[in-house]
Amino acid sequence: AAYNKFNEVADYITDSIIPQEEYLTSTLRHNEQAGLDTIDVAPCDGKFLYLLVKMNKVKRILEVGTLGGYSAIWMAKALPEDGKIITCELESESAEIARENIRKAGFENKIEVKVGAAKDTLTKMSEAGKVEPFDMVFIDADKENNWTYYKWALDHASHVGTVLVVDNVVRRGRLVDADSTEPSIIGTRKLFAELKREKRVECTALQTVGAKGWDGLMISMVIE
Numbered sequence: 001a002a003y004n005k006f007n008e009v010a011d012y013i014t015d016s017i018i019p020q021e022e023y024l025t026s027t028l029r030h031n032e033q034a035g036l037d038t039i040d041v042a043p044c045d046g047k048f049l050y051l052l053v054k055m056n057k058v059k060r061i062l063e064v065g066t067l068g069g070y071s072a073i074w075m076a077k078a079l080p081e082d083g084k085i086i087t088c089e090l091e092s093e094s095a096e097i098a099r100e101n102i103r104k105a106g107f108e109n110k111i112e113v114k115v116g117a118a119k120d121t122l123t124k125m126s127e128a129g130k131v132e133p134f135d136m137v138f139i140d141a142d143k144e145n146n147w148t149y150y151k152w153a154l155d156h157a158s159h160v161g162t163v164l165v166v167d168n169v170v171r172r173g174r175l176v177d178a179d180s181t182e183p184s185i186i187g188t189r190k191l192f193a194e195l196k197r198e199k200r201v202e203c204t205a206l207q208t209v210g211a212k213g214w215d216g217l218m219i220s221m222v223i224e
């Protein structure tokens with residue numbers, strides 16, 4: 001059925017209009033060889049993040065969930081010389097792999113990997129004083145804390161125009177399972193429930209299909 005062509009179409013799009021530097025493909029290869037979960041963003045998504053950075057002339061990015069650094073490297077590639085990414089990663093092994101990928105890509109001056117629970121990293125940042133606001137935030141970590149991360153960014157580190165993107169909000173449709181006991185689904189539904197009454201942002205969510213199955217991205221912008 002046409003349904004089964006998601007992968008083929010993703011490959012077609014990637015092969016035809018998403019040329020990737022060696023450092024991007026080798027990052028994916030390295031992450032897999034190192035035994036990381038192969039849950040890096042797909043190339044189509046990485047290029048989308050890259051375009052968001054360019055379209056919005058983004059200079060400062062917060063990422064929650066580094067994994068092996070593939071998405072951070074895509075975004076760094078779009079940043080100007082003085083651009084900066086702070087990316088939070090729980091697992092020190094993943095962070096080390098990310099740092100190696102980032103160094104090989106030549107972006108160690110643009111990407112700072114902070115190891116530890118993102119909640120702690122973010123709390124430390126805001127307790128240390130006023131945080132220089134981010135122009136873009138990409139949340140792609142433990143989904144149960146989606147709202148915690150999103151709210152922190154809104155309360156402490158954004159400005160009118162800041163773009164906030166959250167990965168994996170559809171999860172093969174499990175988003176609409178109101179009775180779900182899956183912490184990740186509960187966490188994502190919490191994000192949507194909060195955004196329903198959140199006046200400071202305008203939002204949408206786009207369903208995606210492709211190499212990683214049926215999922216989606218929540219995209220929003222701070223308006224006040």
Ligand code: DHB
Nearest residue numbers: 039040041140141167168
């Ligand atoms: C999965 C995919 C992701 O992009 C992610 O951030 C976490 C988990 C998954 O497919 O399980």
Ligand code: MG
Nearest residue numbers: 039140167168
């Ligand atoms: Mg993800």
